[in-house]
Amino acid sequence: MTELDITQMDIPPGFIDLGMGNPDIDLLPLDLLGRAAETHFAAGDRRSLQYGVEQGDGNFRRALADFLTKAYGVHVDPGLLFVTAGASSALDLLCTLYTHPGDVIFVEEPSYFLALRIFEDHGLRVVPIPTDNDGLCIDIMVEKLAEFNPMFIYIIPTFQNPSGVTLSQVRREKLVELAQLFNFLVVADEVYHFLPYNQTPPQAFAAYAEHVEQVISVNSFSKILAPGLRLGWIQAHGAVIERLAGSGLLDSGGGMNPFTSALVREVIESGGLEKNIASLRMEYAGRLYALDAALLKYLPAAKYTLPQGGFFFWVHLPGVDAADLRRNVQDYKVDLRQGALFSSQGGKQEYMRLSFCFYGPEALEAGVKRLGACLVK
Ligand SMILES: Cc1ncc(COP(=O)(O)O)c(C=O)c1O
16 A cells, blocks of 8 residues: 655655755654643543634633743733634735735745745735845835835744844834834744744744734744644734634634644643753754854855854855756755745845754755765766
């Protein structure tokens, strides 16, 4: 009998896919979830198997709010959290409720390529705004605001995918001001906020979300626990939460993932989430330095700013078309993601995204050695 696929990963045998942005399967905390499930089943509460309240399981939201209050150092109201099936589902639902086909949205250039696919599904007109080492170029966005009236701007403000860049505090404040002035939404995808290695990130957009109706913080357990949970949250102003919870999708299906929420509540309340994040940060920090060392050794022509958190290196290879390189490196059993994938206008050809989340230090070094061998060929 042929084996049917279980995961989204499709790496040929012997390959090292340095572009892979999924977490290492060996780092997914099966034991932690197992213990949480035992505690939950022992409590004998069947409500997590019922259609859930539209906004998401209240006990879970309370546990999440306590975790977030501690993590952000700012009080988080469980009444202003909305449970999602991950950041992707949040983006899709926000598009459904707040946009119509043909509407303009702004995105960072470069941006997370799969979010661009969601926006495409909704027929949105994507206008890219350049970024630099401090994130989104606000001055250029102001110029674009004279020309366009965006429904929202989609940003990944902290340890961005793919560039690794973090939006500065000053620019965060400016962006929130502009959103209020021009009345567009800031959809802040903060999935890497809890994975800093060298630098404490600036205030999350979540801290503005409760008071400013234009700011919506999207987050997820995919990077800090496990993507297979399909669990995340939105933190937003009451008016936004009301609109989300009042949607037809929730009215019919009830709140998202009540059963998984009940398990993750146990993980949070037992302190398991904090421990898991601490051990991921240690592990990923080691991998970040391993990838950096390998690039210095085998790919000296590569130019990049060392990321301070998240999963990615955004590597500039002057004079090299990364799409061509990707085709060529297949013979060396190594893979990458070409920069053009992350550009809504097909730019960034001389860039590639490399990830340090999926492999340990040895495989990272071996993969970069293969890339280097192909480049000097
Ligand atoms: C910026 C960003 N947003 C969202 C996602 C997907 O999140 P989720 O698994 O919660 O749908 C990813 C995963 O790579 C990501 O990098």
